Amino acid sequence: MTRNIIFSLILAFMVASCHIGHDHDHDSDHSEHNHDKHNVLQEGTDHIDHSEDIHDHNNEQEEPEDHGPQSENDQAHNHEDVKIQFTSYSQNFEVFAEADPFVTGESSMVLAHFTHLKDFSPLEDGKVSIRLIVDGNETTQIQETPIRKGIYIFNIEPKLMGSGSIVFEIALENENFKISVPNIFVYDDAHEAIHGAEHENESISTTNTTVFTKEQSWLIDFATEQPKKEAFGQVIKTTAQVQSAQADEVLVSAKTNGVVTLSKINLLEGISVLKEQNLFSISGKDFADNNSTVRFMEAQNNYEKAKADYDRSKELAKDKIISEKDLLYTKNQYDNAKVIYDNLSRNFNASGQIVKSPITGFINQLFVKNGEYVESGQAIMSISKNEVLILHAEIQQKYAGILSSINSADIRTLHDNKTYTLEELNGKILSYGRSTNYDNYLIPFAFQIDNTENFLTGGFVELYLKSITNEKALTIPNSAILEEQGNYFVFVQITPELFEKREVKVGSMDGFRTEILKGIQQEERIVSLGAIFIKLAQGTGALDAHSGHIH
16 A cells, blocks of 8 residues: 555656656747747857747737627718718709618718709798608608708607608798608617718719719809700701891981081980971071072962961952952962972071971981081981891801791890890791892891890891701700810709719701700719809819818
């Protein structure tokens, strides 16, 4: 028994001695490896065991980063700037909104911009409500006034997940309006909502785009619209001279020889005159021959003498002193003298011929100067009512084949750059030439219009002759087109605050619209007014899409 215990103790001691030697060898090898790797031992120094320090250093280098799953709050924090955008139009309003992604049970802020389509001005007042509808369930909020002109902020908390719609209702003093926004999706998970919004934003093109906020567009003359598919035939662009209609202008001429004396010192071109108003007189009283004053005085004397003879003859005839034949003779002499005198007295007096205005209008042109000698039949001035005008154009012969199909025209004035349709001016086509002459190889074309605007007689206008056609063309307003070195561009609306500059190929152009052959589609929306301001904004560099917004 005692021998067995002693043997067991000896065996345990031997095992322990072997284990200690093994550990010592492992530590020596590890220290030597670290000595080679880190070069921490120097020749002639005592051995210092750095194995523990090296082990800790290796742990720092090799410890993997923590890539464990983040909480939903951390993810929402990382994506807090992710918004969804939606745009919709009614007959009267445009709404453009930015919102937090919609998640059931969580509040989402909706910042909405409301714009009047009649003039693209902001909605300055009025009560606006928002309704989020999902599977018949509604979430509603009402704002009595905007936080700023055109801007309303809502906070809504969806109750159900799924696809739905948003309905905005605008209540003004006398009218109510409704704008519907389809395809609104409510998520059940914030993480999915954020990634859904990111995916939707990635689909928005940002190639060659410029940010122009609603607040900026509200400060200028701005508008957008969709291209129109309409009948648009060949257009002939030419110039036309504005002339008075023949029945609308009267030429006043001299009826005798003499010197002109204007009735007013300021009787000038453009002065308004009334019918029967004295304009000027023509006197020849100092002339030795063909003196109108002498003829008037002679006619007056003959008339007075004939009248006196006739009056005396009537008294003598009552007493049978003179015969009936003598009475008729004196009456005839009186009648003839009266006709001559009345004729001269209507246009002459002792000073000469008095000329009156035959119509009410204005002096269109004055052909003589005060004190100038004129002869009978010579034109003195022209007077025009300026109510009906003739547009006289001349067309190149290459268009002769389509002149018969011209049915309308647009007219642009050069002095104020305004454009009118022929229908606006109650206009009509009068005639077009069937031939040319030796002096002019162009074909004449004439329109008649009412001068409801300030057309200048004798001036020129641009004329766009439009032919009849059954073919449809895609057209946009001329104001939407920008030209750069012979190339044409438009700004296509990606969102109401993001616009893409796009090159287009143009066709015919009239005074209002231009045919687009290539570059845009009918369902797209383009900037029709104010494109130059977006071009200027593009030159200043990219802007924050949310600049000027209140979030």
